[in-house]
Amino acid sequence: MDKKKFSRNNLAFNIVSAVLLLILIFSIIVSLIGSNILTEIVNRSYGDAAYAVADMGLTMVNGNHIDRYLKNGESDEEWQETTRQLQTLCDRMQVTMIYVICLDTADYESYTTVFHVVGSDIDDYKPLSLGQVKTYSNDSFKKEFEVLYADDNIENSTLIGAAELHGDKSYITSVHPVRNGSGKITAMLCAQVPVTDMHTRVKYFARIAVAAIVLAALVIIVYTKYIRKNIAGPIGRVSAETKRFAAENTKGEPLDIVSRINEISSLSHSIDEMEEEMLEYIENLTAVTAEKERVSTELSVAKRIQENAVPHIFPAFPERKDFDIYAYMKPAKEVGGDFYNYFLIDDDHLALVMADVSGKGIPAALFMMVTNILIVDRTRLGGTPAEIIEYVNDTVCSNNEAGMFVTVWLGILELSTGKITACNAGHDDPAVYRKGGTFELVKTVHDIAVGAMGGLPYHNCEIQLNKGDKLFLYTDGVPEATDKDMKMLSLGTMVDTLNRHKEETPQKILAGINNGINEFVADAPQFDDITMLCLELKEAEGKNGGMPAEDAL
């Protein structure tokens, strides 16, 4: 935490340094503007005073007699009188000194003193005597004088800011050209005023500026604490907590931050809440995934149980040479509602079942298992298919709250005669191949699907098979196999496909149909369970038994 405090990327550091920088810049700008304005005001007021004194002094000096004074020396009465007047002016106006000088117009390097009075209470300066020659060292002064001499038209005085204006001893000098009767400049009158309180004023201003900066610094210190407590601290904690949570995904101490800033408090609250919800979600997801895995395992077992509920080993009756049978079942999901079945009731009677439960998936599969067992058990007890189905229907309807039903085609084939007694409980009509002819649908009486309504009578019908004939049973998954454009295969196409393979063995006929379906459906997902069965009544006994088991379809 301490390490973080000094990081340059820290929020508090950033905010404080930005505020500090702003205040500093602001203070400097204000100080500069302030001191400039102050200096100008002071300069102007002192300049005005110096101007007034010089202007007054000008009335006392006779510009025509400058040369005479220099020639006669201090014994000249007029010079003495003028000196006295200037002295009085100097004292009255409290100026440092008033002096009249003649500059060497050749290079303005030196000047000759004509009058020179110094204020009575001034100790820094000693009056120069008449005719005393002095050298100027100040270049800016020289320039001013040069300008004044060069231009006869300048009537106004020129103000010259003294050196060390901001020092302890600052002066402002006002210079007025002294002219003779013909307007020619004969000398320069200078009045120098002390800028006594300039320094104090600047100092005062500086003190205020420093006080302001110190105050600002104090405010910043307090503000920093505020920011650290209410913004940077909480944000740091939020950031640390989210980082921890992202890495560990475990429940941490709740942040519970109370900040004066509502957004921060609500952010902390939201983070706490989000963590809780996220953990709950993760827990749920884990549970759901585990559950899904479990269901998936169960389903694969269920699939095998369902597959084992019907005969699935081919050739089915290798010892029988009088008929050949093959069947195929492909659920749309792991488990399905379609089923086929076949079994010998006795040596001469073969039961054939093809059924389709409404719906798909687990409910259909459970219903399928029940009906399959009921049909098989009841068939073994004897009776006609209609009697069997009637019994199964009443049994199913007596307890069918799910409202499911199953279409069943049940036939009992008398192998010696080829006579099939069948009952069609709402199922698709079978297709029969007549030796030397083609597959055709055989329409018989339709009774209601099993489970739809109890207490209804069922009817038998007969189909006569001869040697070499074939029977094809299927569920609606075959004619209603759907491609990606929702187009169905149709019964017509199914019969056409059957006829392309009509001479082949039951196994190859089913393979042919299956290929036809796959070609038609292409990439579309399988919508419905597909189940089919094909039986061939063999022409001559002992010729060729069941087909050798080839790879599953």
Add this chain to the structure above:
Amino acid sequence: MQISIEKENSKLTVTVSGRIDTVTAPELEEFALEHMEGITEMALDLADVEYVSSAGLRALLQIHKDMSKQGKLKLLNIRPSVKEIFDMIGFSRIFTIE
């Protein structure tokens, strides 16, 4: 599948269009059940229904069973292709088809 209804006192006419299959059948069943209260005569207009799957038939059977407790159910304007399915599955025997 789309469903619209017309109610006149205790007589309800439900017009269905599209496919009644595994996906839409529960919707139809639920819809019919919701509007069944106080209805003694329900008519399902299937003129625009092009396909009814076994799940659809189950839903219709369920509606028939529920309605038979309180009144009558009629199926109207069934298309020949759908009528074929009804005939095949034997439902023509228990449903009143007009």
